[in-house]
Amino acid sequence: MIYLMENKFCPHCGSKLLPVETPEESTWGGEIHMVCFNDECRYYKDSWEHMARCGALSTGYRLGIDPRGSRRPVLVWSSEALKDHIVNPDKPLSESEKVYLRKVGYILPEDWGNL
Numbered sequence: 001m002i003y004l005m006e007n008k009f010c011p012h013c014g015s016k017l018l019p020v021e022t023p024e025e026s027t028w029g030g031e032i033h034m035v036c037f038n039d040e041c042r043y044y045k046d047s048w049e050h051m052a053r054c055g056a057l058s059t060g061y062r063l064g065i066d067p068r069g070s071r072r073p074v075l076v077w078s079s080e081a082l083k084d085h086i087v088n089p090d091k092p093l094s095e096s097e098k099v100y101l102r103k104v105g106y107i108l109p110e111d112w113g114n115l
Contacts, residue, residue: 010036010063012043017065019087020074028066032087032104036063039079047073068103 010016015038022028038042047060061073062082076082093101098108 008034013038020085027039031067034065
């Protein structure tokens with residue numbers, strides 16, 4: 001199971017942000033971002049109308065925080081988009097995933113003895 005050193009919450013709705021492994025083929029190249037998946041979040045709900053006014057039909061966005069701590073909109077095409085990329089806390093992690101997660105502020109259960 002994966003635990004955050006600091007819980008991160010959406011500034012718009014207060015929901016806990018979830019770790020999402022971005023698709024390898026994306027411009028983020030497999031990085032883990034923290035994303036708000038609250039479908040009732042005002043930021044998310046208002047995004048559909050905002051994007052339509054900008055000419056991007058059938059597109060919305062969710063709040064995301066990249067590994068460097070920058071907030072950014074994460075584009076989605078449906079309420080289910082990217083939910084299949086939420087990091088499964090029960091899946092065994094590779095060594096490279098462990099190194100990366102520690103770098104971005106996670107504490108893994110095996111590290112608890114070092115606290």
